[in-house]
Amino acid sequence: MPKKKITKKKIIKTKKMGARAKTVKQAVLPLAPAIPPKPPEVPQAPRGMRDILPADEHLWHAVKKEAEELSNGFGYGFIETPILEHKALFARAVGTVTDIVQKEMYCFKDQGGDELCLRPEATAAVARAYVNHGMLNLPQPVKLWYLGPFFRRERPQAGRFRQFHQWGLEALGDSHPVLDAETISIALAFFRDLELPVKLEINSIGCSQCRASYKNELVKFYTPKQELLCDACKMRLQINPLRLLDCKEAQCELLREGAPQITDFLCEACRDHFMHVLEYLDEAGVSYNLNPYIVRGLDYYNRTVFEIFPVASDDGKQKTEDRTEGEHGGEKKEAELNEDEENPSPVLNLLSSGAQSALGGGGRYDGLIEQLGGRSTPAVGFSLGLERIISYMRSRGFSPVSGRLPRIFIAQLGDAARRKALLLWHELRKEVPAVASLSKDGLKAQLEIANRLQVRYAIIIGQKEILDKTAIIRDMEAGIQEVVDYNKIVGEIKKKLAGDA
Numbered sequence: 068m069p070k071k072k073i074t075k076k077k078i079i080k081t082k083k084m085g086a087r088a089k090t091v092k093q094a095v096l097p098l099a100p101a102i103p104p105k106p107p108e109v110p111q112a113p114r115g116m117r118d119i120l121p122a123d124e125h126l127w128h129a130v131k132k133e134a135e136e137l138s139n140g141f142g143y144g145f146i147e148t149p150i151l152e153h154k155a156l157f158a159r160a161v162g163t164v165t166d167i168v169q170k171e172m173y174c175f176k177d178q179g180g181d182e183l184c185l186r187p188e189a190t191a192a193v194a195r196a197y198v199n200h201g202m203l204n205l206p207q208p209v210k211l212w213y214l215g216p217f218f219r220r221e222r223p224q225a226g227r228f229r230q231f232h233q234w235g236l237e238a239l240g241d242s243h244p245v246l247d248a249e250t251i252s253i254a255l256a257f258f259r260d261l262e263l264p265v266k267l268e269i270n271s272i273g274c275s276q277c278r279a280s281y282k283n284e285l286v287k288f289y290t291p292k293q294e295l296l297c298d299a300c301k302m303r304l305q306i307n308p309l310r311l312l313d314c315k316e317a318q319c320e321l322l323r324e325g326a327p328q329i330t331d332f333l334c335e336a337c338r339d340h341f342m343h344v345l346e347y348l349d350e351a352g353v354s355y356n357l358n359p360y361i362v363r364g365l366d367y368y369n370r371t372v373f374e375i376f377p378v379a380s381d382d383g384k385q386k387t388e389d390r391t392e393g394e395h396g397g398e399k400k401e402a403e404l405n406e407d408e409e410n411p412s413p414v415l416n417l418l419s420s421g422a423q424s425a426l427g428g429g430g431r432y433d434g435l436i437e438q439l440g441g442r443s444t445p446a447v448g449f450s451l452g453l454e455r456i457i458s459y460m461r462s463r464g465f466s467p468v469s470g471r472l473p474r475i476f477i478a479q480l481g482d483a484a485r486r487k488a489l490l491l492w493h494e495l496r497k498e499v500p501a502v503a504s505l506s507k508d509g510l511k512a513q514l515e516i517a518n519r520l521q522v523r524y525a526i527i528i529g530q531k532e533i534l535d536k537t538a539i540i541r542d543m544e545a546g547i548q549e550v551v552d553y554n555k556i557v558g559e560i561k562k563k564l565a566g567d568a
């Protein structure tokens with residue numbers, strides 16, 4: 068667009084008109100006060116979504132590093148699938164009657180008319196990629212890991228976000244029960260390494276054959292009592308009776324006490340598979356609770372399913388003896404935790420809200436790839452919710468900044484020093500992370516910032532130091548300064564920091 072030519076003459080004319088208009092207005096409404104236009108409000112982040120700030124960097128770094136080290140350490144290859152997928156992928160994989168697909172997906176039609184959704188979980192997309200890239204021709208099982216953001220429009224509540232991050236592993240192309248135990252043991256190693264006490268709740272939901280007879284039994288059991296169920300469960304009874312077992316409503320929890328248990332209905336092959344998984348876990352020293360109410364919300368699971376829960380710090384020493392067949396394995400601790408109502412931290416809410424509090428979970432999904440249109444391919448995996456884990460870490464006293472504070476500040480005086488400082492910063496950061504406020508002029512202002520950042524040493528360069536080819540190292544705690552040869556700064560700083568450690 069061509070720029071409008073503004074001439075001096077025009078400006079004068081406009082001014083004159085403005086002046087006249089004002090005069091007229093004043094004549095009509097002599098007492099009207101001038102209302103200043105309201106500045107527009109700064110938009111907030113969408114509800115249930117949030118910014119991750121540098122104050123939490125240390126925690127995010129710790130979980131991401133641990134996830135990456137474990138994934139690589141066990142030979143899993145990194146995969147990153149798109150944030151957007153076709154809606155049909157999740158509808159087919161996750162199941163059309165699940166809460167996720169019915170209510171929680173962010174979906175839209177793009178300009179080309181494609182129905183796309185923000186990914187609510189990873190497994191369906193990883194399975195899609197496995198088929199798309201012909202990974203079934205690779206040596207099986209194919210082992211993949213991912214870490215990234217996922218999206219579900221859930222009811223906002225403590226510890227739940229609409230954009231959240233997950234780390235997960237998938238082992239595709241093998242039905243051996245040792246893989247179930249392998250992935251579970253890696254998930255638990257994550258918590259062990261981060262010194263977070265957790266408990267593993269495990270169950271088998273059988274295969275499509277044995278599950279069908281179990282579902283019949285469930286329907287038989289619940290139908291005469293259906294008036295006592297919550298509204299959601301009345302629906303579930305019609306379309307997905309398994310989900311009756313993990314309802315959190317008090318009346319439904321009470322009813323399920325007498326419900327038949329899936330483990331009594333497993334076919335021989337499923338029972339055998341489950342027994343082997345438990346044996347491998349025993350061998351690996353992994354403790355677990357058998358929990359017949361773990362069903363996982365997604366349609367694609369079969370056989371092994373499991374969830375991992377935080378535990379209060381004093382019952383972190385979970386023993387294998389805890390492995391009761393009973394349905395109350397997890398319940399007792401929950402009741403104890405509820406007594407601690409004086410401390411309503413989000414994590415305690417997590418701890419006391421039953422199955423909703425899981426830090427992660429997973430299981431086998433032998434039918435998923437076939438369901439997507441691929442060849443029948445058994446697979447197993449898990450995913451962990453990083454926001455909840457970080458909130459759990461914080462509740463256990465992980466300092467959000469410890470160890471991540473910069474130790475060195477570069478201060479400069481004068482423009483020549485400013486230029487030198489930028490160069491020095493680049494040399495230094497290869498060895499030690501450093502900070503600086505190059506835009507500041509006064510030394511006092513810069514050292515105040517250095518103090519606020521609690522750095523250990525400041526390097527000061529001024530006009531004189533540039534001429535002498537030196538720099539000053541100031542010990543910020545002792546207030547002592549020494550002059551060092553400019554070319555030796557990096558070495559000197561490294562020596563000092565090593566001496567402190």
Ligand SMILES: [Zn+2]
Pocket residue numbers: 273274275276277278333334335336337338
């Ligand atoms: Zn079976």
Ligand SMILES: [Zn+2]
Pocket residue numbers: 296297298299300314315316319
């Ligand atoms: Zn219910």
